[in-house]
Amino acid sequence: MASKTKQPLKSGTTGNAKKRKSTGPADGDASAKKKQPRLDSFFAPRVELSATCGTDKKTHVAQLSDEQNAVLRMVLDDEKSVFFTGSAGTGKSLLLRAIISSLRKKYAKKPDAVAVTASTGMAASNVGGMTIHSWGAVTPSNSDVDAQIRCIRFAKPALQRWKNTKVLIIDEVSMVDGHLFDTLEAIATKLRKKTDKPFGGLQLVVTGDFFQLPPVCKGEPFFAFESNSWTKCIEHTINLTQVFRQKDNKFVDLLNEMRYGSISPATAQAFKALARPIPPPPASMPNIQPTELFPMRHEVTNANQARLRALPHRTYIFQAHDTFPQANKSASSARRSSSSSSSSTSSPASSTATASPTSSSTSATSVASSSKSSALGSRQNAQTDQAKRRQEGLLAGVLAEKTLELKKGAQVMLVKNIDEMLVNGCVGKVVGFATYREVITARNELARAELGSAVHADSVVTPKVEKGKVSKEKEKDVKTEKAREGEGKSDVKEENDKKSKAAKLVVKSTGVIRKVRVDPGGALITVSTVKENLDPSSSSPRTTSPASAAASSISAPAKPCSPPSTSTTSHPSERDEERFPLVEFPTPQGGREAVLVLRDEFRVEDASDAGRLLARRVQVPLVLAWAMSIHKAQGQTIQRVRVDLGRVFEKGQSYVALSRAAAVEGLQVLNFDARRVVAHPKVVRWSKGLVQAGAKGGTGAVGVAGAATAVSGAATAVGAGEEAEEVRM
Numbered sequence: 001m002a003s004k005t006k007q008p009l010k011s012g013t014t015g016n017a018k019k020r021k022s023t024g025p026a027d028g029d030a031s032a033k034k035k036q037p038r039l040d041s042f043f044a045p046r047v048e049l050s051a052t053c054g055t056d057k058k059t060h061v062a063q064l065s066d067e068q069n070a071v072l073r074m075v076l077d078d079e080k081s082v083f084f085t086g087s088a089g090t091g092k093s094l095l096l097r098a099i100i101s102s103l104r105k106k107y108a109k110k111p112d113a114v115a116v117t118a119s120t121g122m123a124a125s126n127v128g129g130m131t132i133h134s135w136g137a138v139t140p141s142n143s144d145v146d147a148q149i150r151c152i153r154f155a156k157p158a159l160q161r162w163k164n165t166k167v168l169i170i171d172e173v174s175m176v177d178g179h180l181f182d183t184l185e186a187i188a189t190k191l192r193k194k195t196d197k198p199f200g201g202l203q204l205v206v207t208g209d210f211f212q213l214p215p216v217c218k219g220e221p222f223f224a225f226e227s228n229s230w231t232k233c234i235e236h237t238i239n240l241t242q243v244f245r246q247k248d249n250k251f252v253d254l255l256n257e258m259r260y261g262s263i264s265p266a267t268a269q270a271f272k273a274l275a276r277p278i279p280p281p282p283a284s285m286p287n288i289q290p291t292e293l294f295p296m297r298h299e300v301t302n303a304n305q306a307r308l309r310a311l312p313h314r315t316y317i318f319q320a321h322d323t324f325p326q327a328n329k330s331a332s333s334a335r336r337s338s339s340s341s342s343s344s345t346s347s348p349a350s351s352t353a354t355a356s357p358t359s360s361s362t363s364a365t366s367v368a369s370s371s372k373s374s375a376l377g378s379r380q381n382a383q384t385d386q387a388k389r390r391q392e393g394l395l396a397g398v399l400a401e402k403t404l405e406l407k408k409g410a411q412v413m414l415v416k417n418i419d420e421m422l423v424n425g426c427v428g429k430v431v432g433f434a435t436y437r438e439v440i441t442a443r444n445e446l447a448r449a450e451l452g453s454a455v456h457a458d459s460v461v462t463p464k465v466e467k468g469k470v471s472k473e474k475e476k477d478v479k480t481e482k483a484r485e486g487e488g489k490s491d492v493k494e495e496n497d498k499k500s501k502a503a504k505l506v507v508k509s510t511g512v513i514r515k516v517r518v519d520p521g522g523a524l525i526t527v528s529t530v531k532e533n534l535d536p537s538s539s540s541p542r543t544t545s546p547a548s549a550a551a552s553s554i555s556a557p558a559k560p561c562s563p564p565s566t567s568t569t570s571h572p573s574e575r576d577e578e579r580f581p582l583v584e585f586p587t588p589q590g591g592r593e594a595v596l597v598l599r600d601e602f603r604v605e606d607a608s609d610a611g612r613l614l615a616r617r618v619q620v621p622l623v624l625a626w627a628m629s630i631h632k633a634q635g636q637t638i639q640r641v642r643v644d645l646g647r648v649f650e651k652g653q654s655y656v657a658l659s660r661a662a663a664v665e666g667l668q669v670l671n672f673d674a675r676r677v678v679a680h681p682k683v684v685r686w687s688k689g690l691v692q693a694g695a696k697g698g699t700g701a702v703g704v705a706g707a708a709t710a711v712s713g714a715a716t717a718v719g720a721g722e723e724a725e726e727v728r729m
């Protein structure tokens, strides 16, 4: 059973904007009666669970709770502008995914109607959207509305977005600056020419928890709820109360005291007692260490690097492939200089550096110090440096590293959502390195062996290296990658190829390959070590006689995962095929699954120029995960986590960090100091005001709870669960 939080902010809604014309009825029971019920409104949608990375052993599908479902209906059927909040783990993100999915279905014929945005790039990538300022093509620090509008008019796509959007979704609103919220509202009203309606008639779906991280600013934060337009734009504030992340009521209560920054001596004692080491990980993945959360980025780097250095294996370096389509001439020359010096192994076909084993010393590359620069003189050097700094600044918020160093045995975290099991936040372990082709070949070998003579030659895919044509293919891959379910595009292509009997396979460098079979040492499991089977130039698929396949023993692949001695002397085919990390992740069934993690795309869009692509990083979507920053951890559920609060500097930081833990058993807290646990007084005051508003209005908690009960009651009566709509992400 999920527990209820004990908090001053009561469950329910506060009705704010009475002026706004609503297409749906008023709140509560009355609204339920008045509205002609649609069939799907009787069923609580089910949502794919995510961010647990296989830790929920029972199911991957969640049924929305009554209160979550009531919000969904309010958004979908009543078309209300809502702000739903709640303490950490109350299912805001999950509900938001359900809302996005349902809205997209509702507006299937108008794809521009639903805009998904968030306060930060990281939060935006979690919901598959853009930052709010990119979406609106606004400069966050500029409050000159007319100047902003002039710029937007020049940027057609942004103008279209402002005009065509019907529902604007804003996630992690606690980090949206209040001035920016006012600016957006003023722009919407002017551009959409609906001056009588808040936000120019846009329906707002806003979520976040103001007790978590505040807007990034120097000095005192100005929260979105303090903005002039907040009250008139947000018709209903709903506080979700059911905590899903943690099942233990006592732990929820401890976290709740922390949320409000008022720690009793008993609670302080309880947190101090959590300094003890946490129990070992599941038997299937015994070497996974608890993820350490630190407030400062350099602490994270130090902790990760120390662990990596301690591993006895060779280092593989993945250099990001960064491009800057909008960069000016001098910036692009800096980029050329940067890419030419960034890797000793970059191939002309793909300026992406091939992952190559190397010692840390040989990997250290100096971008600025090319021989060219010395010839061109110091002025050009300075320009290059400036351009390079600008480019680096653009990509500073991207989760994927510029240079990712990995070794066998490294603990890593996915920083992209791949499918419903492999989501941002999943922690696993690198067990080896292999190329795409090796993995597919190994899989074919196994398929042949397992199916024996039943397998016709045409049904086995023969890898074919396609040289010199990488970028377009890659771009297509990364764009469609997210839309796929299950395995990566590679496998979809494989399937298509099987069907068409073309038996051709382009070697991929983006996506993932799931369910790779590896032996305990991390080597690919195949049934043959015959060298010619791996020859990329082989034009016809090889047939394996059942007898020979059966006779083959499970062994390491012909081209073993162990890397060649130096990248520069490697075989030509190896230069064209990057070795990617094979990562084992825990599965929902309590086992583990090896996945080949290829590259993925991370985009930076221009806030002041219609969200046009400004920078793009193509990199393996992994980061070292022995340690991570509290900032990066916001929004995630982590099963085993160690938090050092010694250097917490931001209000809400301690709460965000500790509330990532799914259970008190999986949480270790170091340097707990009750004086450092501070909630922002403005947030505390505001939340108290909400309770009063709810009590005065009378439509608050009672209204929504009533509606929710009515819906769920009906669902139960007709057999909820049997036909419940399933909302897939």
Ligand SMILES: Nc1ncnc2c1ncn2[C@@H]1O[C@H](COP(=O)(O)OP(=O)(O)OP(=O)(O)O)[C@@H](O)[C@H]1O
Binding pocket: 049, 050, 051, 052, 062, 063, 064, 065, 068, 086, 087, 088, 089, 090, 091, 092, 093, 094, 095, 209, 244, 245, 634, 635, 636, 637, 659
């Ligand atoms: N209705 C539900 N049934 C079962 N599990 C749920 C439900 N809603 C949410 N969860 C699970 O609870 C956990 C926390 O949910 P979620 O991340 O959406 O919370 P949140 O409110 O966004 O948290 P935070 O504010 O910390 O980011 C997730 O593992 C999620 O899958």
